[in-house]
Amino acid sequence: MVRRLAKRSPGHRAQAGLTLVEALIAFAVLAIGLLSLVGFHGASQRELALARARAEASALAEQKLHELQSFVDVGDIPLNDPGTDAVAGVTAFTRRWEIERPADGAFGDAPASVLLAEVTVDWTDSLGQEQSVVVASELLETSPTQDAERLLAALGATGAAWSTASWEVDEESEDDCSGDDSSCASSSESDSDSESGDDCSEEDCDIDGYRNGTRYTVSGNLDGDRSEVDGIEGDGISCSFSGGRRSYSCETSPVAAGGTWSGELAFDLRGGRRLCNDEFGVVIRDRDTLVIDGISEDATVDLSVSRSCPRKLIIEGSLTGEVGRVRTDRPIRVREQDPGSANMNCEFVGSSGFRCESNAFSSNQKWEGLLVFAVKGGRRLCPNGGSLDYEMYDRRFIEVGDVGSSGTIQLRVARRCGDDD
The missing domain is CATH 2.60.40 (Immunoglobulin-like)
Structure with a gap:
């Protein structure tokens, strides 16, 4: 019996599988790709951590800069007084700051009252490298309290609400007027009308060229025979009753910023009644007149109305x-x-x-x-x-x-x- 052996074609042998060399090459390529991906992930994490640290350092520098800018008076500016502190966050930060007066002309045409504040935040990153963020700003050497007084005065001059108040300050002399003389005359007449004021007295109107709008209130409760009270009035103050004459409220005329108000409240009483109050410092004159002496903020004075008042000696x-x-x-x-x-x-x-x-x-x-x-x-x-x-x-x-x-x-x-x- 004769056996015949079939011949295998070359293509059939290629489909049998990968050789060992081919497998090793594929594994090496895969390993190189994975290592590159791991390295890229680590670099991304370091960059992300550095970005977070820079953001927090910038916030810390801005915070200190705001503190340096929040002086109340010129004498509070820490001029030429550098400082440093340590702040703990996503990392350990060291914060340094200083304020200096630049040389003449360093800020161009800026006035000599401009100061330069600089805050530096240092830290060491995860690779041991030194990092820093620097934030600088200009400070105007002027007193914010004066600006606040001018703001209150200007708001009072407009007679408008905070949201709608508008004003302007013209510090130019009459020689700086442009155009014909009529514009200057109109401006002069307007300024004169503003300074004179028809609705306030001389001591109430002017403060550094503005009319001030600071007002105080005097309020209180009435007890006892309050039905015997017919009215209340005062000079430089407007008053009204509420709650069936259970309470009263008075608002003063405008006073200078930081000033005080003094005056009298005269109650119209019937049937021989009188005002009573045994609180020390409260003065009642002629049984129906409440004397208010030098209030610098809102005041509350409770009173009772009766035929006779208990008193203290x-x-x-x-x-x-x-x-x-x-x-x-x-x-x-x-x-x-x-x-x-x-x-x-x-x-x-x-x-x-x-x-x-x-x-x-x-x-x-x-x-x-x-x-x-x-x-x-x-x-x-x-x-x-x-x-x-x-x-x-x-x-x-x-x-x-x-x-x-x-x-x-x-x-x-x-x-x-x-x-x-």
């Missing part, structure tokens, strides 16, 4: 001579003549004064009693004047009798009382 005193011989570390004792009357409480004020204030009591009552001081070294208290009638006993007792209104007592501390003290 105040005795103020001053010490002269050997003041150090009075034991201010011990309280001033009070002995009431009539235990049923209002109690009096005393304390030392400053280095050479004292003040006594009673509890509130009815208007027809009076106070009488003794004020007892602790005096050392054989010294004694000597009467030396005042608006109250009083007598001295046993060198440290002050007797005050039938006191119906507040007053003063003046004392001298000496070895003896009389002409030879």
Whole structure:
């Protein structure tokens, strides 16, 4: 039996698979590609970290620059006063700053009051390389408080709301007018009208060439017989009631920026009623007039309306001579003549004064009693004047009798009382 062997073609042998050499070459190409990709990823991460660090360094530099720019007055500018600090963030930063006055002409036509502030932020990146960001800005050596005063004044001059106010400041002289003389005359007449003002007094209108718009309010609540109040008015202040005369509110006329306002509020009362308030510092004159003295911000004064007002009695005193011989570390004792009357409480004020204030009591009552001081070294208290009638006993007792209104007592501390003290 004869066997025949079939011949294999060359193409059939090529389809049998890859040789070992071909596999090694493919693996090498793949490895090189993967290594390149890993290197590219690492470089991208380093660049991203560096970008984040630069962004934070720039923010830190801007923050310090804003601090340097936020001075209130010219004297607060840290001129030629460099500084440094350490800040922790995505990395450890070191921040340096300085302010200098450039040489003449360094800023071109800029005024000499322009300063240069520069902030530098340094850090070390992940590869150990030193990095830095520098931010610089110009500072104008002027007082922002003056600008704020001018802003308030200009807003008051326009009489408009903040969102719609507009103004301009013309510092040119009349010789700088262009065109015919009519434009200059018109500008002069306008300035004259603005300065004169028809709706404010002289002291209210002008501040550095502007009219100021600063106003204060005085408000409060009314208690008691408030239905007996018919109205309220004042000079340089406008008032109104609200809530069935439960409260009142008054707005002052314009005052200078940072200034104060003083005046009176006159209440129209019926049936012999009077205003009452036992708060120290609140002055009511002629039973229906509230005296406001030197407010520099909004004030609240609560009042009550009645036929008679409970009140407090105040005795103020001053010490002269050997003041150090009075034991201010011990309280001033009070002995009431009539235990049923209002109690009096005393304390030392400053280095050479004292003040006594009673509890509130009815208007027809009076106070009488003794004020007892602790005096050392054989010294004694000597009467030396005042608006109250009083007598001295046993060198440290002050007797005050039938006191119906507040007053003063003046004392001298000496070895003896009389002409030879």
